[in-house]
Amino acid sequence: MKKNNFLVLMMLLLLSVVLVACNFGGEEETTDDSGTTTDTDTTTDDSSGGDKELNLVVASEPPSLHPQLATDTTSSTIMSSTHEGLMTLKNGEPVPGVAESYKMSDDQLTYTFTLRDAKWSNGEPVTAEDFAYAWEFALNPANASEYATILYAIKGAEAYNLGTTTSFDEVGVKVIDSKTLEVTLESPTPYFLELTAFKTLYPIHKATAEANPKWYTEADTYVGNGAFVLSQWQHAGSLTLEKNPEYWDADNVKLTKVNIEMVESETTQMTKFESGEIDFLGTNYGKISLDAIERLQSEESLNIVDYSGIYWYKFNTTDDVMKNANIRKALTLAIDRAGLIKNVTKGEEEPALGMVPNGVEGFGDDAGFFKDADYEGAKAALDAGLKELGLSDPSELNLKLSFNTSDAHAVIAQYIQEGWNKNLGINVTLENAEWQVYLDKLSSLDYQIGRLGWIADYNDAYSFLEMYNSADNGNNDTGWSNEEYTNLLKQSTTETDPAARLDLLKKAEEIIIAEFPVAPIYYYTNLYVVKDYVTGMEPDNLGNINLKDVDVTK
Structure with missing residues (x-):
């Protein structure tokens, strides 16, 4: 019996030598669409030798795949x-x-990053200069x-961005050599490493960006x-x-291809998931229909997990009606959040009675800044607002509520529209637009009331408050600003005592809630x-999914 096993083993060994000699497994030459010949290791994929494909959806065309110009979750996800x-x-x-490693100075102001032997998708090395170039852009x-503004934690970054200084040499970003980047901060920033992600x-x-400023608009010119x-x-x-065969950790990437279809309707997305056309639905890859x-x-x-984000309506405070704080307050107080969650969204969300989600450290330990569905308070604010605007009856108000095209956003808007009409007597019309068009309308303040969501860029209260530090902040979209609010946020960036910093952020939250430029x-x-x-x-909890870690086993 032992002899028979030995003979079988020897035959298998000889067969494997023949297979390798005939190039079955191991490396083979393949030619891509451009005619370039590359070496491909076919043994790193599925153990069965087949490709591993993942099928997903997003709701729309990504508005921009330029890292420094993108502002939305669809683009960020890609x-x-x-x-x-x-x-x-x-x-x-x-x-x-x-970065293979980093060192932080004792005063927590200087970070020195050492880059690994990483490459771009075109085979060229990723250098410290590539980072400095992107941050300067x-x-x-x-x-x-x-x-x-997210780079303002870096020394001199705000002054350079505002034009106070004109040389990037005065910004705390220094290329030591091709593999070493030194970054100096204005003050200790506990979430700085999160920012670098x-x-x-x-x-x-x-080199690609300098040769072609539109490199990010087409697949055949895109370099990542x-x-x-x-x-x-x-x-x-x-x-x-x-x-990406050039990726430094390609051996641990299991998927060979990810197919992402653009499907606007949540109902259609759900149908595609249940029919097996897509493999995942939710987070930023589509949305489960209500x-x-x-x-x-x-x-x-259904999986329901924590998410550091908020759904809110923004008010255009430069509009003739929405510039009135009492009108904004009336609209905010008259929203029945608990009823909306119970009857419409049904996803175990929590009513937002402030600007910062309860899951953020230091927040969520009170009852909020106002009562949910406070119709009495809303009517009092409405009466005051109408008087200030020279109006005598709520029916004289004709407001427009805008949102990006979506089944869910439409149903939510209809619920709130009905509540405002029933409980305040205000006439509200609804308007929807495709995602990029909608973002442009908000940025140009071409709206009255507009829906947006905000997911934390890093899990800190500053991520929810910073966008309103000035009317010029690119993510503000309301035209609102408040000098005291701005000063409190600036103080929080230099405050090294965690408790004192938290107190400054809470005081800032009180100010913005009191003026209602947004309705949480x-x-x-x-x-x-x-x-x-x-x-x-x-x-x-920030909604991140790293496809690098995903596997398909069918």
Whole structure:
């Protein structure tokens, strides 16, 4: 019996030698669409030798796949796979990305990052200069990056962005050599490493951007440094991501291709998931239709996890009517948040009675700044507002509530519209627009009341408050500003005592809530469904899903 086993073993060994000699497995030459010949290791994919494809949806065309110009979650979701920062997030915590290591000075002001041997998708090395170039692009006022303020933690960044200084040499970003980047901060910033994982701090391939300023608008000119390459982009139709063979950790990327279809309707998205056309639905890859939530819960297939985000209505405070704080207050108090959650959203959200979600450290330990569905308070504020506007009856108000095209946003708007009409006697019309058009309307203050959601860029209260530090902040979209509010936020950036810093942020929250440039509605939860053959797609509390960690086992 032992002899027979030995003979079988020897035959198998000889057969494996023959297979390798004939190039079955191991490396083979393949030619891409451009005619370039590359070496591909076919043994790193599925153990069965087949490709691993993941099928997803997003709700719309990504408005911009430029890391320093993008402001929305759809674009961010795509770029999280095509780009990588100095650090990346794993389970919500910063871990090394392009930076192999870093050192922090004793005073917590200077970070020195050492880059690993990472490459761009075109095969060229990722350098410290690529990071400095990208950050300068974001801060250069000529580029109007709406997220430039997220870099203000860096010494001299605000002055450069505001044009007070004109030389980037005065900003605390120094290229020591091709593999070493030194960053000096204005003051200790406890979430700075998280910032280096955010899209605005992603690197740009300098040579590509200088040769073609529109490099980010088409798949065939797109250069990234992430786990996946943008291989196809059918505008307003679909995107395709393919495993990036140049990625420094490519051996641990299990998926070979990700097909992403653009589907606006949540009902259609849900149908595609249930028919097996897509493998995951929720987070930033589509949205579960509201009419399916209770059924999915009863089937025990719906996942509901924490999400550091808020759903709110913004008010255009430059509008002739919405500039009145009492009108804004009346509209905010007259929203029945608990009823909305129970009867419409049904996703275990919490009524938002402040600007910062309860899950953020130091917040959520009180009853909020106002009462939910406070119709008495709303009517008192409305009466005062009408008097200030020279009006005598609520019916004289004709307001417009705008939202981006979505089944869910439409139903939520209808619920709130009905409540405002019933409880305040105000006439409200609804208006929807495609995502990019809608964002442009908000940015140009071409609206009265507009829906937006905000997911924390980093899990700190400052992420929810900072966008309103001035009317010029690219993410403000309300025209509102308050000098005391701005000063409190500035003080919080230099305050090193955590308790004192928290107190400054809470005082700032009190000020903005008192003037109601926005109406908080509910704090998000994250709802998703996933096929049982997909693993690694559990979102963290910021909604991040790293496709690098995803596997398909069917």
